[in-house]
Amino acid sequence: MAENSSGGESLLFLTDENLRKGIEAMFFAYRGFTSDPDRILDGLDYGRAHHRALHFIHRSPGTTVGNLLDILGVTKQSLNRVLRSLFDDGLVEAKVGKKDRRERHLYLTEKGAALERSLSDAQRARMRAAYRAAGPVAVAGFRTVLEAMMDSEQRRQFLKETSP
Amino acid sequence: MAENSSGGESLLFLTDENLRKGIEAMFFAYRGFTSDPDRILDGLDYGRAHHRALHFIHRSPGTTVGNLLDILGVTKQSLNRVLRSLFDDGLVEAKVGKKDRRERHLYLTEKGAALERSLSDAQRARMRAAYRAAGPVAVAGFRTVLEAMMDSEQRRQFLKETSP
């Protein structure tokens, strides 16, 4: 992963004070990160949970409910409440699996895709601005640290999907 | 959207696909980031909201309730619910302000400091491991991108406090 390996070189970036600042940076940045979509959702009858569902269905059309459960890390009951409202409002469609008819494969409708787009446009805009301001080297570092911060199982999942 | 036209220098790190991966990385990393303290809190009668309060009172002993409201960005009713339970359990003390006796200055008790320490130890351990694995250059980039992602007011606050 890295160029370190310790030795004598400066490990000053590992001081408790530095780590504390990193922790707070995560907290404040995550708040900014979610704020734009949250603002859009507010007023519609949806919340952040709906956003997450739309995002991952968009990313992996035809994914099953069980799949989504693994990715989102919530209980099926919790996810179901969200999905039901998305069905009812015609944002998401479920098709019974052909091979295994217990499974429901999820797809965005036109309407669902439109909402997903507006949410993700807002979030991407902030991300793009941050990336552009920071530059490619910083962005690479950003990704490296985030990956190292995930649970190992999560990281495995994250890295295998659509490799570079 | 396309692969960007614009200048000659590689702006490939700004593709929509790349941004999407960054967005997901934030999501998964934040989950890892909070999971260790959450596990500790679970079983005690506290949650993430209590953790946040303890963290910022620890960081700025003697801070006022109003201050904390600004930092945490929640309503006083919401914060009050949390603070009350921390008072009741003897983790936090409030002292009436000397200059302005309307203000309550907040401090951790020994017991509160102990819990804060155990939570922050867990969180710092993960952070340290991630930092160490990624190396100092990546960490610098990480911080740069996070700062660029905050709301501007938030960033101002964040950067002024205890400068490098």
Next chain:
DNA sequence: CTTGGAATGTCAACAAGGCTGACGTAACTT
């Protein structure tokens, strides 16, 4: 074929922790 177990999805009820609105009290400021 049938029956039992494993996946998968649904319904009901509850808890944490956000929110708004209204009101009260003490203390500072003008």
Next chain:
DNA sequence: AAGTTACGTCAGCCTTGTTGACATTCCAAG
């Protein structure tokens, strides 16, 4: 004396997480 500020509290609502119980579907073993 009047208005503003800092804080606390009551009441009630919403989102989104949780468990527990139950229904459906598929598959494999008898």
